Amino acid sequence: LTDLTLTAEDGSSFSVHSLILAAVSAFILDKLKEKNMGHSYNTQGKVTTWSVHMDNEVDKIGLQAVIEFAYSGDVSILNRHTLTQIKTAAKVLEVPRLLDLCNNINATKEDQCPKTEQGKISTEVHLKNTLRSIERLLEDKVGCDVILELDGISFLHRIILAASSDYFRGMFTCGMRESHQACIALPFVPACELEALIGWSYSGTLHLSWDCVFEITCTALQLQFQPASLLCLKFMREEMEINSCLDVESFAEAYGLSELLEEANDFILRNFREVSATAKFQDLPAQKLLDLLRCDGLCVPSELTVFRAVISWIQADPEERLAHAAVLMSGVRFPLMTFREFREVRAINLRMECFADKEVELYGSALKEFGFSLPKSDEYCRIRRPKDVLCVVGGDQLDPDVGKRIPSQDIWFANSLRNGTGLVKEIEWRRLGEIPDKPKFRHGVAVMNGRLFVAGGCYFYAKNNIMTSAYYNPVTNTWKRLADMQEPRSNFSLVVHEERLYAIGGDKEIDANTDSVEMYKPDSNSWLVHPLDQALSGYGVSALNGGIFISGGFNCKYVCLVSMVLYHPERGSVYLADMSFDRAQHCMEALRGRLYVAGGVCNLRKFYTNQLACEVYDPVTDSWADFSSLPVPHVGSASAVLEEKLYVLGGYCQDDYSESGLVHRFDPGLQRWETMGKLPGAVTDIKACLLHLPQQFRH
Numbered sequence: 097l098t099d100l101t102l103t104a105e106d107g108s109s110f111s112v113h114s115l116i117l118a119a120v121s122a123f124i125l126d127k128l129k130e131k132n133m134g135h136s137y138n139t140q141g142k143v144t145t146w147s148v149h150m151d152n153e154v155d156k157i158g159l160q161a162v163i164e165f166a167y168s169g170d171v172s173i174l175n176r177h178t179l180t181q182i183k184t185a186a187k188v189l190e191v192p193r194l195l196d197l198c199n200n201i202n203a204t205k206e207d208q209c210p211k212t213e214q215g216k217i218s219t220e221v222h223l224k225n226t227l228r229s230i231e232r233l234l235e236d237k238v239g240c241d242v243i244l245e246l247d248g249i250s251f252l253h254r255i256i257l258a259a260s261s262d263y264f265r266g267m268f269t270c271g272m273r274e275s276h277q278a279c280i281a282l283p284f285v286p287a288c289e290l291e292a293l294i295g296w297s298y299s300g301t302l303h304l305s306w307d308c309v310f311e312i313t314c315t316a317l318q319l320q321f322q323p324a325s326l327l328c329l330k331f332m333r334e335e336m337e338i339n340s341c342l343d344v345e346s347f348a349e350a351y352g353l354s355e356l357l358e359e360a361n362d363f364i365l366r367n368f369r370e371v372s373a374t375a376k377f378q379d380l381p382a383q384k385l386l387d388l389l390r391c392d393g394l395c396v397p398s399e400l401t402v403f404r405a406v407i408s409w410i411q412a413d414p415e416e417r418l419a420h421a422a423v424l425m426s427g428v429r430f431p432l433m434t435f436r437e438f439r440e441v442r443a444i445n446l447r448m449e450c451f452a453d454k455e456v457e458l459y460g461s462a463l464k465e466f467g468f469s470l471p472k473s474d475e476y477c478r479i480r481r482p483k484d485v486l487c488v489v490g491g492d493q494l495d496p497d498v499g500k501r502i503p504s505q506d507i508w509f510a511n512s513l514r515n516g517t518g519l520v521k522e523i524e525w526r527r528l529g530e531i532p533d534k535p536k537f538r539h540g541v542a543v544m545n546g547r548l549f550v551a552g553g554c555y556f557y558a559k560n561n562i563m564t565s566a567y568y569n570p571v572t573n574t575w576k577r578l579a580d581m582q583e584p585r586s587n588f589s590l591v592v593h594e595e596r597l598y599a600i601g602g603d604k605e606i607d608a609n610t611d612s613v614e615m616y617k618p619d620s621n622s623w624l625v626h627p628l629d630q631a632l633s634g635y636g637v638s639a640l641n642g643g644i645f646i647s648g649g650f651n652c653k654y655v656c657l658v659s660m661v662l663y664h665p666e667r668g669s670v671y672l673a674d675m676s677f678d679r680a681q682h683c684m685e686a687l688r689g690r691l692y693v694a695g696g697v698c699n700l701r702k703f704y705t706n707q708l709a710c711e712v713y714d715p716v717t718d719s720w721a722d723f724s725s726l727p728v729p730h731v732g733s734a735s736a737v738l739e740e741k742l743y744v745l746g747g748y749c750q751d752d753y754s755e756s757g758l759v760h761r762f763d764p765g766l767q768r769w770e771t772m773g774k775l776p777g778a779v780t781d782i783k784a785c786l787l788h789l790p791q792q793f794r795h
């Protein structure tokens with residue numbers, strides 16, 4: 097599709113797209129306008145070639161630089177030897193942005209690479225500017241060489257269409273009939289969606305919402321607007337919600353998009369209760385509903401939820417659907433119900449009978465299942481295997497046999513979550529491996545780019561056992577030792593912020609904490625220091641909306657704090673609204689845009705009456721509110737968020753130092769704490785995180 101031949105003074109010539117050159121060069125733009133004079137577009141129906149011969153001054157190097165700049169936004173051959181030639185070409189061809197680049201190199205020291213210079217406009221910005229110029233050419237109808245019959249008539253540029261869509265590239269370059277036509281009609285393509293995609297081709301911006309994303313994606317796939325369709329799929333994945341997940345699923349199914357289908361399916365299973373209340377759910381085909389019911393991974397507070405979902409689906413069209421009732425009921429796991437729940441089944445069933453005005457045999461078959469096929473453990477459970485696993489790392493524990501505490505080197509992960517009859521829940525733990533060298537407790541753990549980082553902590557109960565070492569496990573189950581931190585730390589946290597790790601404060605020896613913060617960059621393998629306002633250990637920390645929030649903790653005198661701080665590695669600390677309780681050794685996690693704080697102790701010398709108190713911070717209003725108290729104390733526990741639920745793991749009770757080893761989780765939807773069983777090993781001063789494990793660990 098090149099249409100312009102540019103020839104330098106020495107006779108060397110280049111084939112280019114006049115539109116791309118006209119977007120950066122006022123000289124070429126004028127020539128193009130001259131050539132088009134009198135026509136608002138090129139009516140020839142094919143690419144008409146033309147040429148421009150440069151006058152003496154512009155040589156091969158200069159011309160080459162202008163062309164490279166037009167296409168890439170950068171000039172690789174720009175250095176002090178080529179500077180004069182390039183500058184001349186930029187002047188003659190009137191390319192102001194290239195001239196700026198040249199003047200930039202002029203201003204810097206001779207051999208210094210201009211790329212490292214501050215204030216230089218990035219390649220990306222240059223390309224954006226070029227695209228914007230092309231958009232302006234479109235508005236002025238300069239250089240248009242094809243007409244598309246949409247709702248009206250659109251004058252467009254072949255190369256822009258060809259660059260954004262494989263369909264158009266094929267059309268214009270493979271000798272199809274359309275490659276010789278000035279005017280193209282696509283009667284089977286909806287105009288509105290095509291207009292959006294063409295708008296994207298010229299602007300790089302696609303406005304998506306749930307009202308239009310499916311139609312736009314269809315058209316993008318049909319006309320092979322590849323990058324645009326990736327944007328659409330990304331939108332569906334990242335913005336998926338209760339009201340759209342069923343649509344996404346059927347869309348993914350229809351188009352054979354297996355990854356998206358899996359994600360949508362997982363989302364539906366995970367949020368079944370909410371999804372079953374939507375209008376779209378009532379339209380599901382019977383078979384689809386049955387597939388969902390039969391899934392082990394269906395996530396519901398109780399089987400009563402499943403039963404109710406089926407009833408509401410039937411009630412949406414009882415005439416038609418009562419016929420499916422018996423087979424659908426076989427998907428409800430009645431034996432997992434308590435007697436109380438089952439009584440409700442009977443009540444609902446009685447109401448159904450009146451409603452349907454005929455004999456419904458549901459209750460009979462349900463009763464049979466409830467009474468006679470008692471659960472044979474595993475087989476009948478709902479077993480949910482979350483995509484990411486909850487991992488617990490290190491910690492320590494009292495060994496009752498020897499009456500001593502034992503630090504742990506183990507790493508465990510939660511492979512599946514099981515719901516038994518009524519409220520019985522259980523986590524299936526598996527051992528993943530161990531921390532290298534020594535056991536660790538009171539350490540820091542974080543996951544960045546799928547890798548598990550473990551730093552600092554203690555390995556025994558004596559002086560001078562606080563560590564500076566750090567490792568990561570690249571999931572292949574091998575460890576790599578990183579540069580040591582500059583200070584030893586325990587009772588601290590590692591947090592990920594903008595692709596970097598931060599080790600914040602902590603105890604550097606017995607009863608002496610620090611204000612230092614160290615930052616770790618994977619590419620440079622080193623730790624750097626930016627301090628806090630004051631020494632701090634035993635705090636809660638979480639990254640949310642690109643900020644690092646730190647709550648409570650012990651100050652240098654080991655007094656518990658009520659503070660909430662927004663810490664920035666360069667700008668330092670900003671104090672936000674105080675918590676209602678002073679606390680340390682608590683946990684804090686970000687969930688649905690808020691920060692949940694649970695447990696811990698208040699001032700060590702006071703009574704510990706509020707070890708159970710929980711509160712939640714809303715960054716929009718900068719305020720705290722209480723939420724349901726913990727069922728048991730979890731001082732010094734680990735925490736993590738899995739599938740939008742807050743998990744609090746282990747810790748101890750400050751009154752008698754007893755350790756229950758229990759795992760509790762808070763579901764913000766139900767506003768309730770649930771007991772999830774026990775930890776597999778160490779129970780206090782452990783750390784938890786989420787990890788994505790390869791399939792062979794899960795099977």
Ligand SMILES: *[C@@H]1O[C@H](CO)[C@@H](O)[C@H](O)[C@H]1NC(C)=O
Pocket residue numbers: 392393394395396397398478479480513514515521763770
């Ligand atoms: C187990 O029950 C809880 C509520 O008690 C629920 O939120 C969770 O999704 C259930 N899990 C599974 C796998 O069904």
Ligand SMILES: *[C@@H]1O[C@H](CO)[C@@H](O)[C@H](O)[C@H]1NC(C)=O
Pocket residue numbers: 538586587603604605606607608634681732
């Ligand atoms: C870390 O915190 C615990 C309280 O859980 C405390 O007993 C211990 O002394 C602290 N570590 C150091 C080095 O101060």
